[in-house]
Amino acid sequence: MTSSPEDPVESRVLRSTDPHVRRLTLNRPDALNAITPDLREDLIRGFLDASADPDVRAVVLTGRGRGFCAGADLRGAVAGGERIPGDVARTIRRGAQRLIAAVLDCEKPVIAAVNGTAVGLGAHLALACDLVLAAESARFIEVFVRRGLVPDGAGAYLLPRLVGPQRAKELMFFGDALTAPQAERLGLVNRVVPADALEKTAREWAERLAAGPTRALALTKQLVNASLETDRATAFAAEAAAQEINMTTADAREGVASFVERRGASFEGR
Numbered sequence: 001m002t003s004s005p006e007d008p009v010e011s012r013v014l015r016s017t018d019p020h021v022r023r024l025t026l027n028r029p030d031a032l033n034a035i036t037p038d039l040r041e042d043l044i045r046g047f048l049d050a051s052a053d054p055d056v057r058a059v060v061l062t063g064r065g066r067g068f069c070a071g072a073d074l075r076g077a078v079a080g081g082e083r084i085p086g087d088v089a090r091t092i093r094r095g096a097q098r099l100i101a102a103v104l105d106c107e108k109p110v111i112a113a114v115n116g117t118a119v120g121l122g123a124h125l126a127l128a129c130d131l132v133l134a135a136e137s138a139r140f141i142e143v144f145v146r147r148g149l150v151p152d153g154a155g156a157y158l159l160p161r162l163v164g165p166q167r168a169k170e171l172m173f174f175g176d177a178l179t180a181p182q183a184e185r186l187g188l189v190n191r192v193v194p195a196d197a198l199e200k201t202a203r204e205w206a207e208r209l210a211a212g213p214t215r216a217l218a219l220t221k222q223l224v225n226a227s228l229e230t231d232r233a234t235a236f237a238a239e240a241a242a243q244e245i246n247m248t249t250a251d252a253r254e255g256v257a258s259f260v261e262r263r264g265a266s267f268e269g270r
Helices: 035-050 088-094 096-105 122-127 143-147 155-163 165-174 180-186 195-208 214-227 232-245 250-260
Strands: 012-019 020-027 060-065 066-071 110-115 117-119 129-133 138-143 177-179 191-193
Touching: 012 035, 020 035, 020 195, 035 096, 060 066, 060 195, 066 122, 088 096, 096 122, 096 138, 110 122, 110 195, 117 122, 117 232, 122 138, 122 155, 129 180, 129 195, 155 165, 177 180, 180 191, 191 195, 214 232, 214 250
Parallel strands: 020 060, 060 110, 066 117, 110 129, 117 138, 129 191
Antiparallel strands: 012 020, 138 177
16 A cells, blocks of 8 residues: 655645555544645545546545544634625635536546545535445534525535435435435435444445446446436437447457456456
């Protein structure tokens, strides 16, 4: 396993790579891993680097300490005061929305290993991942209504696609905490595991993904993410284009050859 050098900014997100699996760990445990601008930018770079690195074939996102992510760190925000029109919208576009887009657009499959409470933007960060594992002690909270705020970080985009508009409104209108089993029943979580099994399960899932056909997984991710926003003709065209692209990869050739030769496939991620 390799780790990157740490500086005061880099240390807010710990990075390590274990054969083909990049692990990104939010590292502000005393603040329940609340997201500051520096942490956000480092996390975005982490996803961009994982996309570009051919040796990385899967990503695990988790938090250090007892919380996954307490959302945006608002301690530096000023309540009231004069605002320039457009400032808030620009802040959201350049901040929370860029972070969620970095997860959705990552070319490698991303697993969220939710080790504790995920609040607001922290919940949306987990839900933007391709697969979500949660410790039994984890909770998910749409906290915005409690603060008189509108959901940000793509919450109103992600939640209806995961649980439907009525359930999404219930979660956002009331801001009640969901336990991990409740989140699993709603379809927000793939699997709930004991806290002491979370890291092991995330590693096993990531290793399975890392052994898969990386480009095919990336194209599959793109197709699924776009499927709820397009018509049938466009979806069919995108599927055909993805097949055309994928059939040029070495992994696709290996997959077909292994079928013909009646043996297990050995994918190399290219």
